Amino acid sequence: GAVVSQHPSWVICKSGTSVKIECRSLDFQATTMFWYRQFPKKSLMLMATSNEGSKATYEQGVEKDKFLINHASLTLSTLTVTSAHPEDSSFYICSAIGQGAETEAFFGQGTRLTVV
Amino acid sequence: DAKTTQPPSMDCAEGRAANLPCNHSTISGNEYVYWYRQIHSQGPQYIIHGLKNNETNEMASLIITEDRKSSTLILPHATLRDTAVYYCIVSRVEGKLIFGQGTELSVKP
Numbered sequence: 001g002a003v004v005s006q007h008p009s010w011v012i013c014k015s016g017t018s019v020k021i022e023c024r025s026l027d028f029q030a031t032t033m034f035w036y037r038q039f040p041k042k043s044l045m046l047m048a049t050s051n052e053g054s055k056a057t058y059e060q061g062v063e064k065d066k067f068l069i070n071h072a073s074l075t076l077s078t079l080t081v082t083s084a085h086p087e088d089s090s091f092y093i094c095s096a097i098g099q100g101a102e103t104e105a106f107f108g109q110g111t112r113l114t115v116v
Numbered sequence: 117d118a119k120t121t122q123p124p125s126m127d128c129a130e131g132r133a134a135n136l137p138c139n140h141s142t143i144s145g146n147e148y149v150y151w152y153r154q155i156h157s158q159g160p161q162y163i164i165h166g167l168k169n170n171e172t173n174e175m176a177s178l179i180i181t182e183d184r185k186s187s188t189l190i191l192p193h194a195t196l197r198d199t200a201v202y203y204c205i206v207s208r209v210e211g212k213l214i215f216g217q218g219t220e221l222s223v224k225p
Contacts, residue, residue: 006159032211043203044160044215093159097211104150105211107159 002028004096006108013084013115021079021111023094029074030096034105035067038091050077084115120204125220128198134191136219138204141185147208149180151189153200154218160203163189194223 003026013019023033032051036044048064050056050071058064066088068080077096081088091112095105121139128134140149148167152160164171164178166187171178177190191198203218 004159034212036215043217044154046212046214049212091157095160095211095213104162104165105213106162107152110157110159112157 002026002096002098002106004030004094004106004108006092006094006111008111009109010112011114013113015085015115016083018080018082019084019113021081021092021094021113023077023079023096023108025075025096025098025106028096028098030077031074031099032097033071033077034095035069035077035079036093036095038093038110044093047079081113084113086115089113089115120206120216122202122204122216122219124217125222127222127224128191128194130196130223130225131193134194134198134221134223136189136191136202136204136221137186138188139186140204140206143184143206147206149178149184149187150205150207150213151176151178151202152205152213153198153202155200160215163202194221196223196225199223 005024007022035047038044046059047062048056048058050069052071052074056069071077091110093110095107097105148165150165151163154160164176166178180187201218201220205213
């Protein structure tokens with residue numbers, strides 16, 4: 001299957017700082033990327049949808065000023081957690097789909113964020 | 117997107133077939149059935165998807181009932197590495213997947 005890579009795999013940051021997570025599609029052009037977060041022993045929760053060159057669409061309850069999403073190219077989307085707090089600690093996962101019908105989404109390996 | 121209902125957990129003996137059921141009684145005509153799995157602390161892995169017909173690939177088989185209100189994912193010879201949470205998701209073809217709670221499959225020796 002197609003490869004989606006996230007970086008970093010894990011990060012620890014101090015409260016009040018910002019953290020950027022990258023999501024790259026390595027062998028296909030991703031017209032749309034999605035960002036999820038997951039708490040321990042819980043399912044994935046969709047945060048936002050981003051299309052290349054346009055503003056992200058956020059799910060209800062997700063603060064767009066806190067979770068900045070940029071999808072500047074067909075192979076890269078970034079999620080920036082601004083002014084991070086301990087409650088932002090979570091597992092963040094991206095997925096990407098290419099062009100065409102019946103295209104399944106492929107997921108990155110996830111980023112474990114710990115805010116101390 | 118239609119909701120799905122899955123049993124929270126299942127056990128399966130190593131080497132035996134694992135049959136994971138999913139109910140999606142409100143599925144609409146243009147929605148596909150997708151199956152993903154997530155091994156602990158990793159991103160979800162695509163398994164298979166289908167619309168009406170049964171599908172098979174190197175990982176699994178997907179059996180969809182004629183009325184499309186339920187489906188079963190079959191892992192023909194489960195191994196310990198198949199222990200994971202399996203998610204059945206119904207979605208239009210646009211990649212936006214809304215995850216339910218899934219089924220935690222434990223494959224035991």
